[in-house]
Amino acid sequence: MIISRPELPNWWKKDETLTIKLKYFAWVRERIGRGEESLTPPDDVTTIAELIAWLKTQGAEYEAAFAEADTIRAAIDMTHVEPSANIGANAEVAFFPPVTGG
Amino acid sequence: MIISRPELPNWWKKDETLTIKLKYFAWVRERIGRGEESLTPPDDVTTIAELIAWLKTQGAEYEAAFAEADTIRAAIDMTHVEPSANIGANAEVAFFPPVTGG
């Protein structure tokens, strides 16, 4: 994954292939079969939507978890984000159903 | 005071000059100098407004208490009423400032 950092020269960016820490909750966790993992998506995966699209190619468990993509919410570094949000360097990305606490 | 009771013959009404039980609260009580009393207004006093008008002729303490008639509230038999309300037989009439509990 390439993180867009305008202040850094191009030769630097190419080396910054990052590992994302992923967390899953509730039925997303159950369908994937684990609560967290670290993955290294290809360089062209920069947004939440792109990450979901790529995960769906990584096995039946992801396909099942993200089948109803509309009902899945995401957080980057513990803040709710939209599917268009860019995933920053060293981000913790979480996927979960709409919350039902309270 | 004459209570209008259509079902009773006229000869009966004339005898029914009633005593009203009056109660005063907060600064109305303080200005009148007592918390309750029983009074017998003249026959033509049938409403709250007429009762206030008559009381104001009964002494300086009533004049002081009812000077700001707009800020005084009334209840008949423990129910809030408007100045136009008729005072029924054996009624308990209370006068007090707007309530300030809670």
Place this chain on the structure above:
Amino acid sequence: MSVRVQEDDFDLGAEVARLTAGKHQIGAIVTFTGTVRDTGGLKSMTLEHYPGMTETALEKIEAEALRRWPLAASLVIHRFGTLLPGDNIVGVVTASPHRRAAFEAAEFLMDYLKTEAPFWKREERPDGAGWVEHNQADTIAREKWAER
């Protein structure tokens, strides 16, 4: 479903425990506590009320709340007598399957109580005592519940 007019203090935590014990359909409980607020130099506050009418008025207000919202439990406690800054004056509990109903009913009970229940507050200050004037905001607050 009860009202109490008393000189003694109350404990809404204990009242909630009592009201909700064994009732597993409730889901939402709201309490309101009104306390004597020291607005600067207040020594004490004395609440006068109209015995008999007070209970009747509070029962009417509570019945109206029960008519409007699906309440599993409700309680109104109002104190009278002389109270000190910080003391409890009034306590309201509402319990319902739905939080919005519990919130609305509690606020309704307070707004109605403030304009209907025959209580009068007298503030005792170092320079003398005076009756608290009716707050016009309370009348306005009550009007928002008018049924159209």
Place this chain on the structure above:
Amino acid sequence: MSVRVQEDDFDLGAEVARLTAGKHQIGAIVTFTGTVRDTGGLKSMTLEHYPGMTETALEKIEAEALRRWPLAASLVIHRFGTLLPGDNIVGVVTASPHRRAAFEAAEFLMDYLKTEAPFWKREERPDGAGWVEHNQADTIAREKWAER
């Protein structure tokens, strides 16, 4: 002005006493308690949450309430783990000089918490377990607080 995420039960009566002790400017205290509601045959409910984000989210929600209303004290407690019908899930306390502020802030905290705080409820019934679906009414309730 604090949030707590815990497995243990809580006692809002004791929390209110602690929050308001010696504070004579308060006047109005509202509490909300959310309990496990048995909607028919519920054995237990398990609350999963996102440790770290939960506290951050609740602190943000509380900070927003403090920005909007003049609160003298506030508290949000949310439990996680396995709970039984009737058990407390969430507790909110708001205290203010004005009752309307206390009511509004408490309802705001609950409405935001229901849509922002990362908790998920799983219901365990005799015929199996299932995740509670998000209630659209909660999203609508939250929208009424949007600043225009």
